[in-house]
Every structure is written in C-alpha cells, then in structure tokens.
Amino acid sequence: MEKRIYPAPPQQVYLFGTCLIDLFVPEAGMDALRLLEQAGVAVDFPMGQSCCGQPAYTSGNEASARTVAAAQMALFQEDWPIVVPSGSCAGMMRHHWPKLFAADPVLGPRAKVLAERTFELTEFLVEVLKVDFAALHAQSTVAPPPIKVALHTSCSARREMGTRSHGLALLRALPGVELVEQKNEAECCGFGGVFSLKHPDISGAMVADKTAAIEASGCDQLVSADAGCLCNIGHAAEHQGRALKVEHLASFVARRLRGEAQS
Amino acid sequence: MSTQTTTQPLQFHPSADFKNRSREALADTKLRQNFRGAMDFLRGKRSAQFPDENELENLRDLGEAVRKHALRNLPQLLEKLETQLTANGVQVHWAETAEEANAIIHGIAVGRGAKSVIKGKSMASEEIELNDYLGERGITCVESDMGEYVVQLAHEKPSHIVMPAIHKTKGDIAELFHEEIPDTPYTEDVDELIQIGRKTLRQMFVDADIGLSGVNFAIAETGTLWLVENEGNGRLSTTIPNTHIAIMGIEKVVEKLEQVIPLASLLTRSATGQAITTYFNLISGPRRPGELDGPREVHLVLLDNGRSQAFEDAELRATLQCIRCGACMNHCPVYARLGGHAYGTVYPGPIGQIISPHLLGLDDTRDLPTASSLCGACAEVCPVRIPIPQLLIRLRTEAQRNPGEAVAHRLKGQGASYSLGEQLVWKFWTGAYAHPSLHRIFRWLATRLRAFAPKQQMGWTRFRTPLQPAERSLHDLMAERKGNRL
Numbered sequence: 177m178e179k180r181i182y183p184a185p186p187q188q189v190y191l192f193g194t195c196l197i198d199l200f201v202p203e204a205g206m207d208a209l210r211l212l213e214q215a216g217v218a219v220d221f222p223m224g225q226s227c228c229g230q231p232a233y234t235s236g237n238e239a240s241a242r243t244v245a246a247a248q249m250a251l252f253q254e255d256w257p258i259v260v261p262s263g264s265c266a267g268m269m270r271h272h273w274p275k276l277f278a279a280d281p282v283l284g285p286r287a288k289v290l291a292e293r294t295f296e297l298t299e300f301l302v303e304v305l306k307v308d309f310a311a312l313h314a315q316s317t318v319a320p321p322p323i324k325v326a327l328h329t330s331c332s333a334r335r336e337m338g339t340r341s342h343g344l345a346l347l348r349a350l351p352g353v354e355l356v357e358q359k360n361e362a363e364c365c366g367f368g369g370v371f372s373l374k375h376p377d378i379s380g381a382m383v384a385d386k387t388a389a390i391e392a393s394g395c396d397q398l399v400s401a402d403a404g405c406l407c408n409i410g411h412a413a414e415h416q417g418r419a420l421k422v423e424h425l426a427s428f429v430a431r432r433l434r435g436e437a438q439s
Numbered sequence: 440m441s442t443q444t445t446t447q448p449l450q451f452h453p454s455a456d457f458k459n460r461s462r463e464a465l466a467d468t469k470l471r472q473n474f475r476g477a478m479d480f481l482r483g484k485r486s487a488q489f490p491d492e493n494e495l496e497n498l499r500d501l502g503e504a505v506r507k508h509a510l511r512n513l514p515q516l517l518e519k520l521e522t523q524l525t526a527n528g529v530q531v532h533w534a535e536t537a538e539e540a541n542a543i544i545h546g547i548a549v550g551r552g553a554k555s556v557i558k559g560k561s562m563a564s565e566e567i568e569l570n571d572y573l574g575e576r577g578i579t580c581v582e583s584d585m586g587e588y589v590v591q592l593a594h595e596k597p598s599h600i601v602m603p604a605i606h607k608t609k610g611d612i613a614e615l616f617h618e619e620i621p622d623t624p625y626t627e628d629v630d631e632l633i634q635i636g637r638k639t640l641r642q643m644f645v646d647a648d649i650g651l652s653g654v655n656f657a658i659a660e661t662g663t664l665w666l667v668e669n670e671g672n673g674r675l676s677t678t679i680p681n682t683h684i685a686i687m688g689i690e691k692v693v694e695k696l697e698q699v700i701p702l703a704s705l706l707t708r709s710a711t712g713q714a715i716t717t718y719f720n721l722i723s724g725p726r727r728p729g730e731l732d733g734p735r736e737v738h739l740v741l742l743d744n745g746r747s748q749a750f751e752d753a754e755l756r757a758t759l760q761c762i763r764c765g766a767c768m769n770h771c772p773v774y775a776r777l778g779g780h781a782y783g784t785v786y787p788g789p790i791g792q793i794i795s796p797h798l799l800g801l802d803d804t805r806d807l808p809t810a811s812s813l814c815g816a817c818a819e820v821c822p823v824r825i826p827i828p829q830l831l832i833r834l835r836t837e838a839q840r841n842p843g844e845a846v847a848h849r850l851k852g853q854g855a856s857y858s859l860g861e862q863l864v865w866k867f868w869t870g871a872y873a874h875p876s877l878h879r880i881f882r883w884l885a886t887r888l889r890a891f892a893p894k895q896q897m898g899w900t901r902f903r904t905p906l907q908p909a910e911r912s913l914h915d916l917m918a919e920r921k922g923n924r925l
C-alpha cells in the first residue's frame with residue numbers, strides 16, 4: 177500500500193507498541209512516545225492493543241492472524257496516523273493487512289485505510305514530521321559524550337518499508353554520534369520470528385556471524401528500530417559472552433536528547 | 440574412466456531429512472567458507488553489472504511483464520510453439536511426469552540404437568534424473584559442462600543451478616581429476632584443469648550418438664530454442680551428434696523473439712555477472728537439405744512434472760516466472776551457510792523452496808518453506824520480481840492447513856505440517872491476543888511470574904540467553920502515565 181501524504185504535520189497520532197516491546201522492551205515504547213511528544217504531537221495509546229498478528233501470519237496460520245489483526249483494527253477509529261516503533265510490525269500493517277482481508281467486504285477496505293495511515297517511527301519522525309533533531313539536541317543543557325554506534329536495520333524496515341534511510345538520517349542529525357560500518361550489514365540477523373524456533377541451527381549460525389561483525393565494527397553499542405532483531409542479537413551476544421550493548425533506536429535517541437551518556 | 444559406469448549412486452537423501460543435513464552442513468567449516476567466499480564473489484559480480492539502479496528497476500519491470508504475459512497465455516503459447524517447431528522440422532513431445540519424460544528420451548535413444556549421450560547443462564534433465572534412468576538401461580550419459588562434468592566424476596549432484604560444482608575448491612578438483620582421469624598429473628592450475636577436462640571431453644562429442652541440452656527460452660512465434668552458455672559445449676552437444684534432444688519445463692516459453700532480449704540481459708547479468716555470455720545458441724530445427732552440419736533430427740521434450748499445480752493458482756503461478764538465474768540463492772543468507780546439497784532437492788535455495796513443493800509435494804518438502812527468515816534478499820534481486828517471501832508464506836499456510844479442509848485449489852501434500860499440538864498453541868495465542876481482557880491477564884501473569892520464565896526455550900536458548908518479560912509491560916507504563924495525568 178502507498179502511504180498517505182500529510183501536507184501539514186498531524187497534531188495527533190496513535191501509538192501501536194507491538195507485542196515484543198510490550199513484554200520485553202517496554203522502555204522503547206515509552207521513548208517512542210516521548211520523542212513524538214517532544215516533536216509536538218499528542219499521542220494516544222489504545223489500551224486494547226496487543227499484536228499485529230504477524231507471528232501467526234508468517235507461520236501459515238491465517239485465521240489466527242486475521243482474528244488478532246481484526247481486534248487491533250477496531251481500535252483506531254479516529255483518522256490519525258498510526259505510529260509503530262518497529263519496521264516489521266509496521267510492514268505487516270501496511271503491506272499484509274490489506275492482503276489478509278482482501279476477500280472481506282467490510283474489513284478489506286478498512287485494512288487499506290489503516291495501511292495508508294501506518295508509519296514506522298523513524299519514518300514518521302523524519303519524513304512526516306520533519307523533526308529537526310539537531311535543534312532539539314541543542315536545547316538540552318548537557319552535551320552527552322561522543323559515541324560510536326552501529327545501526328542494524330531489520331529486513332522488513334530495509335526492504336519492505338524502505339526506512340533505513342530514515343534511521344540513518346536521524347542518527348546523523350545527532351551531534352556526537354559516529355556511525356560505524358559493519359561487514360555484511362544488509363544481511364539478516366537470523367531472527368525471522370518462528371524461523372528461529374523451527375530452524376534454530378541455521379538461525380543460530382546467522383546471528384553468530386552478525387554479532388561477530390558488529391563487534392568487529394568497533395562500535396560502543398548497537399542500535400536498531402526493531403525489537404525482534406534486538407532480542408536476537410542481544411541475547412545471542414550475551415550467550416557468547418560478548419560485551420555488546422544493544423538498544424532500541426527510540427531509546428538511544430531519547431537518551432541523547434536528554435543529554436545522557438550510555439545507559 | 441568412471442563416467443563410463445552405467446549407474447550413479449544417488450547422493451540425495453529424502454528431502455524430509457533437511458534438518459539433519461542442514462546441521463551437518465553448518466558444522467562443515469570448510470564448506471561454509473567455500474560458499475561464503477563464492478557467494479560474496481557472485482554478489483559483487485552481479486552488482487557491478489547494474490551500476491544504474493533505474494535501469495535495473497526498469498529492466499526488472501520489463502522482465503516481469505514479459506514472463507507474466509507468457510504465463511497468462513501459456514496454453515496458447517505452448518500450442519503455437521509446437522506448431523512452429525513442427526513446421527521447422529522439430530519433433531515435439533509432451534511429458535506430464537519425470538517418468539514419462541525419461542521414457543520418451545529412452546525411446547528416441549533406442550530407436551537410434553544409441554549407446555551414448557553427450558549432455559549440455561540441463562537442470563530439467565537433473566530433475567528427472569535422466570542420467571540414472573538411461574544408465575540403468577545401458578546408455579551412458581556424459582556431462583560436458585565443466586561444472587556438471589566435475590559433479591558427475593565425483594558421483595555427486597549439482598549444488599547450484601548455474602554453477603553445479605561451486606562447492607568444490609580447485610584443490611578438490613585437482614585431486615578428483617588426478618584420481619579419476621587416467622594419466623592425469625596433479626595440478627591446481629585452473630587453466631590446466633580446464634584443458635584436461637576439455638581434452639577428455641572432445642572425443643566424446645564426436646563419438647556420442649545423441650546430444651542432449653536444456654533450453655533457456657523457447658520462442659513461440661518463431662519456433663526457436665534459445666540456449667545460453669559459456670563453454671561452447673552447448674553448441675557442440677547440439678550440433679555434432681546426429682540427434683539433438685532438448686528438454687525444458689513448460690513454463691519457459693515466451694511469445695516473441697524480441698521479448699527474450701531483456702530476459703537474456705537480466706539472466707546473464709544476474710547469474711554470472713556477465714553482460715553477455717560467450718555463446719547464444721538459437722536453434723530452429725535440424726540440418727536442412729544442402730546444409731553441411733547440424734543434427735539430422737531435433738526433438739523437444741516439454742516437461743510438466745508438477746508445474747501445472749503452480750500454474751493453476753493465481754498467486755503461486757508467479758513461481759513459474761523464474762528464468763533460473765540463481766541470483767536468489769547467491770543472495771540468500773541461508774543458502775550461503777548451507778550450500779545446495781542440504782536442501783536435498785535438485786533446485787536448492789529460495790527458488791527450490793518455492794518450486795520443489797509443486798514438483799515433489801509438500802509431504803516430502805515440508806521443512807523447506809519454513810527454512811527462511813523471510814528477509815527478502817531473494818525478492819530484492821530476482822530479475823523477474825517473483826515475490827518469494829510471499830510465496831513461502833502461502834506454502835506454509837497450505838502445509839499448516841487441516842488436511843481434511845476442502846479448498847478450491849488443493850496442493851499435493853496439503854496439511855503436511857498440520858499438528859494438533861501446534862494448532863492448540865495458536866488457539867491459545869489467538870485467545871490471549873484477540874481479547875483485551877484475556878491479554879491483560881496474560882500480561883499480568885507474564886510480568887509478575889517473570890522469575891519463572893523457563894531457562895530452556897526450545898531452539899532459542901541453544902544460541903541465546905533466555906527471554907525474560909520485563910517487570911512491567913508497556914501497557915502498565917502507559918496506564919501509570921495516564922493515571923499521573925488525570
């Protein structure tokens with residue numbers, strides 16, 4: 177689906193927190209909210225939300241995916257953008273909800289409308305709101321120490337949503353943040369939802385290469401705008417005994433704007 | 440010489456063993472290094488061919504349109520192809536199954552009293568396991584493509600659809616030639632190795648009764664078979680022996696000659712990173728009266744072997760757009776780590792994962808559609824824009840479907856992965872995530888009982904520390920914030 181074009185920045189948005197952030201990285205959801213509010217947008221977090229349905233969808237359980245997705249679709253009644261701090265879940269909502277409900281005369285058109293209104297967080301901040309992060313940063317009283325970060329862009333963010341450029345733009349706008357390159361950066365970290373459970377050996381080999389490449393980049397920490405990749409890379413690094421710190425991009429940016437060093 | 444033996448031991452295990460084989464492949468560090476190096480090299484070669492992103496995207500649009508157009512008109516185009524080829528003097532045969540295709544080729548060979556077949560590269564002939572079929576019936580097949588020759592000499596199977604011996608290092612090949620070809624000194628010099636192979640094969644072209652080849656594109660309007668190659672072996676196989684038999688999947692037809700131009704460009708650039716291959720063979724019939732060379736008869740075997748199942752489904756039909764360039768496997772993070780043999784199918788990698796279920800049924804291939812993180816690297820490079828991840832999800836859906844469910848278009852092996860246990864998990868999940876009140880209880884339990892999160896979490900904890908829910912969920916934090924504000 178094509179995304180909607182907003183001639184003027186919207187004043188109010190919905191935040192869809194995603195199931196992984198909800199249970200495992202809740203601070204990232206709060207930081208997404210803080211960033212949106214700092215950009216002058218009012219945020220509504222519908223308390224009935226849970227999950228976009230992607231785990232069921234990609235594992236071949238369409239009916240379950242439809243039931244769970246339909247429950248979310250009922251929550252976004254106002255014509256506001258839906259901001260999602262995950263390329264993967266935003267991709268599900270923008271590109272797969274319309275397919276999932278294509279045959280449904282009521283939910284089909286509804287899914288299309290919601291798809292057009294769905295944005296990944298960095299995409300929304302950079303492209304729709306055109307937030308001047310350098311200016312926001314300048315308002316902070318303390319300047320955080322310089323830091324080297326490696327960015328991991330999830331496969332859905334990179335290929336389905338095209339939001340790698342937004343993540344990069346955001347990080348580049350922050351003073352004191354140096355982006356370092358990693359080998360085979362465009363390659364998948366091996367998470368893939370159920371893939372990591374159904375083919376643990378292949379997934380494990382992929383994430384082992386990923387953590388090695390990130391560590392070799394010489395970064396102080398890794399940031400990513402997707403909680404799935406973060407859990408995969410972070411927990412694998414911990415298992416391997418690597419001192420690699422991973423953080424959601426929203427939390428990293430929020431922290432820099434607060435003038436904090438590494439958390 | 441070992442290629443003279445009539446039967447080849449099959450080295451493919453049932454594809455149901457995928458998980459075990461992938462584990463073995465991952466443990467083989469030499470194999471992993473070989474593939475990683477080879478894939479990085481091929482990725483680089485391809486991207487050097489497409490410096491202009493716009494040109495690439497336009498060409499892909501065109502390639503996709505040509506293939507879609509051909510598939511929309513597939514039955515008519517195949518009939519037209521048959522008519523044109525027949526008018527050109529080519530004998531056309533239809534094979535619904537691998538067995539039928541083998542029998543047709545065997546019949547032609549027997550009719551000509553043939554004892555030997557020289558083969559240009561053909562994945563369709565690999566698919567029907569022609570070498571074994573003919574070998575068991577006393578007819579020797581010799582592969583003349585250098586990669587295929589190496590694989591045959593080693594009694595193996597191709598590990599890649601474009602570069603069959605890509606899993607072998609030059610050291611492996613040096614050793615193989617030294618051991619298998621009489622009077623061959625050990626050398627790791629690539630040029631020397633190629634010369635050894637060429638010299639050995641030369642006489643076989645002359646001696647062979649039949650030349651067999653694949654087809655890259657068949658042009659309906661003109662009745663032309665288009666064959667792309669680099670070594671000249673394809674030309675020799677299709678011109679020296681008195682009989683030339685070509686074999687192709689039914690999907691390879693395109694309507695017009697000019698429509699092949701973008702496809703051929705996409706094919707060579709995506710496959711080997713070449714702007715053009717050394718040879719383009721356009722075959723439009725046997726030797727005509729007065730001509731001094733060329734085969735006296737030409738046959739084309741049109742192979743279905745499960746392709747109709749994909750054709751009949753509006754979504755899965757895209758599978759047949761494929762032009763077999765291999766770019767999807769070159770860019771696949773799973774293939775790069777496993778190599779081709781682990782898949783256990785003739786077509787490995789992403790294309791194999793979406794086509795094999797049609798050729799073999801989902802029962803035998805059930806682990807292939809799930810062996811992907813759906814990262815989309817394949818679809819990103821596919822020159823004809825096959826939505827491979829989307830097709831994988833669809834195949835997963837058909838494998839998960841209740842075997843008893845009546846659907847409009849039933850796939851062979853529907854429900855191959857259906858399990859009551861897994862269904863129960865999804866029922867529970869759906870309940871917990873579709874009802875806000877139940878989700879609240881679920882969140883409450885998950886966060887309050889976080890200390891009891893299992894230390895072993897299926898495959899996850901083999902390579903990672905366990906996941907543990909946060910002390911308070913995002914919902915809790917949001918509720919608190921709302922409370923503060925009120």
Ligand code: SF4
Pocket residue numbers: 760761762763764765766767768789790817820821822823824825
């Ligand atoms: S699926 Fe696409 S990339 Fe893969 S072999 Fe076929 S044409 Fe090439």
